[in-house]
Amino acid sequence: MTSSRRAFLGAATTLLVAGCSSDVLGLRRSVRVAVSWSGQELRAFHDVLDGLGKLDYPVEVVPLGDDISTAFGARSTRRPDIVMLPQPGLVPRHLHNLEPIPNDLADRGRAHLWAELLVHDGTTYGVPFKTAHKSAVWYRPSVFQEVGVQPPRLWSEWLEVNRSLSLAGVRPLSLAAGDGWVLTDFFENVLLGIAPAVYSALATADDPRPSREPQIAAALRLLGTMWSAPEALAGGVDRSLVQQFPDAVVEVFGHRRAAMVLASDFAEPVVRSFAADPDDVGLFTFPPLAPGAAAPVVVAGDVMVLPKPTSDDALDLVRRLAAPTAVDPWIKEGGFLVDGRVSGYSPELTRLAEQLSGPGGLLQFDLSDRLGRLGDINGLWRVLTDFLVRIGDRGSHVVPDAVDAAMTELRAVEG
Structure with a gap:
């Protein structure tokens, strides 16, 4: 399913930059993050990045919209260091392009909703970021x-x-x-x-x-x-x-x-x-x-994956974004669920989060x-x-x- 679901509050086709671009200034190489979001969701993600505090490296956010899958085959520009993939089902098809997730983050990808998509031959290839309740x-x-x-x-x-x-x-x-x-x-x-x-x-x-x-x-x-x-x-x-x-x-x-x-x-x-x-x-x-x-x-979601070759800075950013409180700014704005978390939402989203985390039901x-x-x-x-x-x-x-x-x-x- 393409990421048009993520583009429902307006289009954003230009490159948005958090910090300074090392490609332009010749400084430390930036961490490029490819996303499918636009409009309110893209602004909310920037709020999340801003909430991480001062980083030792620049971060560039690259909005690709429906073309997010092209992040794995970039030729004319540098390939993104992190892809916020809205189609977890694509992970098995891109294993040869992906770095394994470090052990300290691997358990996140082994959660009950994610393991079937993100774990292959005992190795984890993605970290859940955002969960979508589609029922x-x-x-x-x-x-x-x-x-x-x-x-x-x-x-x-x-x-x-x-x-x-x-x-x-x-x-x-x-x-x-x-x-x-x-x-x-x-x-x-x-x-x-x-x-x-x-x-x-x-x-x-x-x-x-x-x-x-x-x-x-x-x-x-x-x-x-x-x-x-x-x-x-x-x-x-x-x-x-x-x-x-x-x-x-x-x-x-x-x-x-x-x-x-x-x-x-x-x-x-x-x-x-x-x-x-x-x-x-x-x-x-x-x-x-x-x-x-x-x-x-029915559940969907966005996962963080690392195209080869990765860098220490990209790994650091994934670790920061995976921290439990990192997404609080987006949760505050609404329209954001995290697998396993049931607090901090509006009453409506709290009900959805509880259904995702509770026993019973058919989750797929x-x-x-x-x-x-x-x-x-x-x-x-x-x-x-x-x-x-x-x-x-x-x-x-x-x-x-x-x-x-x-x-x-x-x-x-x-x-």
């Missing part, structure tokens, strides 16, 4: 109260909530279909909720073939029931298809043309910026798909990031976008044919 649904409690509904405890209850809102003249969902990863997030939550074993098997397969799994069609049918409901999507399919992630959040809390939006914890700054009433902000997490089942929790990393080309813009993104076009606002009777078409398209993508 969060932000909503306006005032609308729910006016219509007389409660946050759903089951998938079936969510469908009923949507019907009640629609009958009351309120569009239930704002959907950022312009960012395909939002569609994959929705699908992954459903699939994880009904078939965790299939989800896990696909995530770890050397040659994943989703079209061979009947549970994929079952997940599409369930998702189709929600997306096909008339009056379910704010602005209908046409607006949803061109709506980016931040716009979908603003649709709920700024324009107030929808009641809720599936959006990760990193949406919090947008929610807070546009909410007309700061007390009219609620959050629930993706509900179980059946009574007695566990709730799905973002599937589309682990499927390679099958999960990218020309794979699962496109399949789900076409699926939405076929069913949106048209009623559940169109879902079976749309599922068949989606499975056919998926087989073609697999090759």
Whole structure:
């Protein structure tokens, strides 16, 4: 999944510098940090760097946006010393380009959510920096109260909530279909909720073939029931298809043309910026798909990796950024979670942090990031976008044919 998820508060295409550039002044060589962030997130990262105090070396922050993976193949400019990789699933594909993480930091990469991606043949190749909870649904409690509904405890209850809102003249969902990863997030939550074993098997397969799994069609049918409901999507399919992630959040809390939006914890700054009433902000997490089942929790995150060859200064900066209090400035601004930490957040993010750290539930990393080309813009993104076009606002009777078409398209993508 590309890092457009990180660019939701504005573009930043120029090189930003913390300290002085040694390449220009001929002084001590700078530590170059490649990031995918822009806007508020990029500013928050600079606040984190500023909070580290005086360093013995300059630090250059290189915002690469959706092109973050090019950090491993830089030729015209010096390769970054540290990459804040928003796709942990890429780590296994770049082992030959990465330095092992020193022993004093290796345990961070061996935590329960990370080891499968970051530890290979007993060696750790990444340090977790930021965790993303991708099963969060932000909503306006005032609308729910006016219509007389409660946050759903089951998938079936969510469908009923949507019907009640629609009958009351309120569009239930704002959907950022312009960012395909939002569609994959929705699908992954459903699939994880009904078939965790299939989800896990696909995530770890050397040659994943989703079209061979009947549970994929079952997940599409369930998702189709929600997306096909008339009056379910704010602005209908046409607006949803061109709506980016931040716009979908603003649709709920700024324009107030929808009641809720599936959006990760990193949406919090947008929610807070546009909410007309700061007390009219609620959050629930993706509900179980059946009574007695566990709730799905899809997780993503950014990890610090060290392209070869590394330097003592780069290692020093990673150690400083990995310190428990280093990210406090970003946590204070909102929209930031750390695996294993449950304090210091807003009430909404505290709930998400507790779910990530607590027992029970189904925790799995973002599937589309682990499927390679099958999960990218020309794979699962496109399949789900076409699926939405076929069913949106048209009623559940169109879902079976749309599922068949989606499975056919998926087989073609697999090759």
